[in-house]
Amino acid sequence: MKVHVLTTPLDDEAVARLRAGDMVRLNGILYTARDAAHKRLVETLSRGEPSPIPLAGQVIYYVGPAPAPPGRPIGPAGPTTSGRMDPYTLPLLERGVKGFIGKGYRSDEVKAALVRHRAVYLAAVGGAAVLLAQHIVSARVVAYEDLGTEAIRELVVRDFPAIVVHDIYGGDAYLEGQRAFRQHP
Amino acid sequence: MVREISVAHLQRKLTALLSEAAYRLPDDYLKALQEAHRREAAVLGRDIITLLLDNAALAEAERLPTCQDTGMAIIFLEVGQDVHFVGGDLHAALNEAVREAYRPLRKSVIDDPIRRQNTGDNTPPIVHWEIVPGHHVRVRVLLKGxxxxxxxxxxxxxxxxxxxxxxxxxxxxxxxxxxxxxxxxxxxxxxxxxxxxxxxxxxxxxxxxxxxxxxxxxxxxxxxxxxxxxxxxxxxxxxxxxxxxxxxxxxxxxxxxxxxxxxxxxxxxxxxxxxxxxx
Structure with a gap:
């Protein structure tokens, strides 16, 4: 299995090297956003107002972290289910977001849009929240503080592990992985 | 013969129970996961199970929640018909136990499915009551992601x-x-x-x-x-x-x-x- 060490923001070249099923280790900045932040962000953009965070080349992590214990930057922080963010994903792709990290299936519409906009969908291991938080060096709220765990945070990560699910060629690591073990007709 | 149980006692026990559930996965589950590791044919599948086992061990050792989503507290109470709760408001005690146990945990509960304001303390829990014979109280909790x-x-x-x-x-x-x-x-x-x-x-x-x-x-x-x-x-x-x-x-x-x-x-x-x- 291929492992790519990447630094955000991502450019087209870096994204083009990724294939469904590859592992990545992310370094640099990730922006957190889940349900409520997506709703507010996309409403802001649709009114023509500026985004509170940079979007071009950026990677968004679908997570609502646990509170930071004393002396740590963040609490356990595993991925949440990505499909709930499908209705908000196209406007973000149109503004140049290059990667999304979460877990679970995406809609056909999002899969096609990822190909069109040359962006990738990555999965982090759900339920490995404590281990994943160890790769987060720092965290600060940069927008929507009133949303609590759902606020947008800027995370600085080191070797944050994820698996490429959807690449820019239409590859699907879930489909391909499951096919080998499916015993139903 | 009526047995009196103070709501303060129930509250203390429930707080400890919710915390234990957040930080420590059940032994029977960890054993089943270890057996699954032996049974899993996929290499990546086995690697993921190993990560889950490592994550559980680290969470317990460092007293961190195993998953960031500590869910809604779902509380099942089987109350013996000879039990009498005394010393305060029972429902307030259940809420207080949740408030206390979730202080270091994520607050994931909103007040209303349409307005969607976070209640800020993970209350209220979902509570299921059952009256059974006897004078015991059996408390079971699920922190349901x-x-x-x-x-x-x-x-x-x-x-x-x-x-x-x-x-x-x-x-x-x-x-x-x-x-x-x-x-x-x-x-x-x-x-x-x-x-x-x-x-x-x-x-x-x-x-x-x-x-x-x-x-x-x-x-x-x-x-x-x-x-x-x-x-x-x-x-x-x-x-x-x-x-x-x-x-x-x-x-x-x-x-x-x-x-x-x-x-x-x-x-x-x-x-x-x-x-x-x-x-």
Whole structure:
């Protein structure tokens, strides 16, 4: 299995090297956003107002972290289910977001849009929240503080592990992985 | 003979129980996960199971929640009919226990499904009461993550759907859930009752320790058959393919109406937070 060490923001070249099923280790900045932040962000953009965070080349992590214990930057922080963010994903792709990290299936519409906009969908291991938080060096709220765990945070990560699910060629690591073990007709 | 139990005592016990569930996954689950590691045919699947075991050990050692989603607190209270709660407001005590236990945990509860304001302290819990003979109180909790909860389903099947209809619905639910429910999952199945109770049966099925079967032989056989059918889906750990999609299928059944075959499937993720205590 291929492992790519990447630094955000991502450019087209870096994204083009990724294939469904590859592992990545992310370094640099990730922006957190889940349900409520997506709703507010996309409403802001649709009114023509500026985004509170940079979007071009950026990677968004679908997570609502646990509170930071004393002396740590963040609490356990595993991925949440990505499909709930499908209705908000196209406007973000149109503004140049290059990667999304979460877990679970995406809609056909999002899969096609990822190909069109040359962006990738990555999965982090759900339920490995404590281990994943160890790769987060720092965290600060940069927008929507009133949303609590759902606020947008800027995370600085080191070797944050994820698996490429959807690449820019239409590859699907879930489909391909499951096919080998499916015993139903 | 009436036994008095102070609400303060119940509150202390419940706070400790909720915390224990958040920081420490049940032994029976960890044992089942270790066995699953030996059984899993996919290399990535085995790696993911190892990560889950490492994560559980680290969470317990550092007293951190195993998953950031510590869910809604679902509290089951079996109260002996000879018990009298004294010394304060029982419901306020339950809320206070949740408030206290969730202080270091994520607050995931909103006040209203439309307004969606976070209550800020993870209250209220969901509470199920049952009056039973005797003078004990059995407290069981689930810290139910909503990734798996969101993939759960309920159907009012007609009797003609029969056992085949039930099997199809259960397998279909796990298939649709795929990686969203964080497999390997535990599948709680409720059969019978009415619209409102079949979901509760499915949830109660998740309270049962792994490695136990329904005492009714035909339902125990159904559990085994469903487990094999679900694992034949090939979804595998985190949906990347494999032979272990579910660790167990638990079925709970109840009497129902001549017109109906209600079925509910409540999924639990690979971080099944569960604990119980007897007062």
């Amino acid at each position: 909503f990734g798996a909860e969101m993939m759960s389903r309920l159907a009012m099947l007609p009797p003609a759907a029969g056992l085949e209809g039930v099997k199809r619905f259960v397998v279909e639910t796990v298939e649709q859930a795929g990686p969203n429910a964080c497999p390997p999952v535990i599948v709680g199945v409720g059969l019978g009752g009415s619209f409102d109770t079949v979901g509760l049966l499915a949830k109660k099925a998740l309270l049962r320790p792994l490695g136990t079967s329904n005492p009714e032989p035909h339902l125990a056989a159904l559990e085994q058959e469903l487990l094999e059918a679900v694992n034949a889906l090939g979804i595998g750990p985190q949906g990347f393919g494999g032979t272990v999609t579910a660790l167990a299928v638990h079925v709970e059944a109840a009497p129902t109406h001549i017109a109906a075959l209600p079925v509910a499937v409540n999924l639990n993720c690979s971080a099944p937070r569960r604990a119980e205590v007897l007062l």
